[in-house]
Amino acid sequence: MRKTSKIKAVLEAGRFLIPYRIYENDAPHIVCVNGVQQSMAMWQTFVSRFSRKYRIVLFDFPDQGKARIISGSEQVPLNEQIGILKAVLDKTGISADATLCAASWGGVVAVGFAATYPARIKRMVLASLGTKPNRKMVETIEKGAAVDARNREKMAEVLLNSFGQDLPSAVKQKIISQFRTMKEERVRAFYDHGLLVISSKSLSEVVNLENIKAKTILLNGEKDTIIDLEDVQFLASQIPDCETIVVKGVGHFLHLEDAGVLDIYETILSSGVEPEFPAMRRPGYGSHPPTYSYGEESSS
Secondary structure, eight states, X not given: OOOOEEEEEEEEETTEEEEEEEEEOSSOEEEEEOOTTOOGGGGHHHHHHHTTTSEEXXXXXXXXXXXXXXXXXXXXXXXXXXXXXXXXXHHHTOOTTOEEEEETHHHHHHHHHHHHSTTSOSEEEEESOOSSOXXXXXXXXXXXXXXXXXXXXXXXXXXXXXXXXXXXXXXXXXXXXXXXXXXXXXXXXXXXXXXHHHHSOOHHHHSOGGGOOSEEEEEEETTOSSSOHHHHHHHHHHSSSXXXXXXXXXXXXXXXXXXXXXXXXXXXXXXXXXXXXXXXXOOOOTTSOOEEEESOOOOX
């Protein structure tokens, strides 16, 4: 088992100040990419599990954690987010055989990066990612946008009731507290991002998915209400070397709902580029890449 040391620093990437962490050792590289309104803290259990086996890099995008916009617009379009990810990889010396682990919107940034710089990354493990918002996501964003921006707790409740029902109580309380103390500009950025999501084109129209060379594994929670499995399957069919794992008994937040999901990451990360877990191939998807089910059957 390797000894791990932690480096904490801030990177100036164009008009942004980006805090990052390196859990340093002589081991394979992993970069974790946060979802919207999350921060490096979302990977705490992941780091605890894997930092002695891998060199792990975490960072925050603008409007996350202590990251800052030091000039220009409060809007941070996808191309700038891809640029931030590239700057982090450059600064931290990430090797070309590294793995990107991303969640939700972080997966959008990851596939954008992998399509733009196909030689820079070997593998991606993307959780809770589709190509477009489903009806439930649109309803949630519209309902949240209708809430008085001063009622931060209500905003958090809308999200939790829609797709965070299975989060542990302690995690729910952290999310509520985060919204309660959110600065006005971050509330505005959160609203704007939601409206951008429901007005945007499909991911396959924005990113040249066929240009991705990295082995890609999509993790989809069986109980995810805002990502449809059919859409995940379509996304998998658009990426050259891609497959889907359906994780039973969990929803959108996967390992934050059940730390046992980290066992799936363990198997994927330790198996090179081909997963070797006890899984069942799901029939009936025609020309789609293989989909596997993993975990206990849900009681619902």
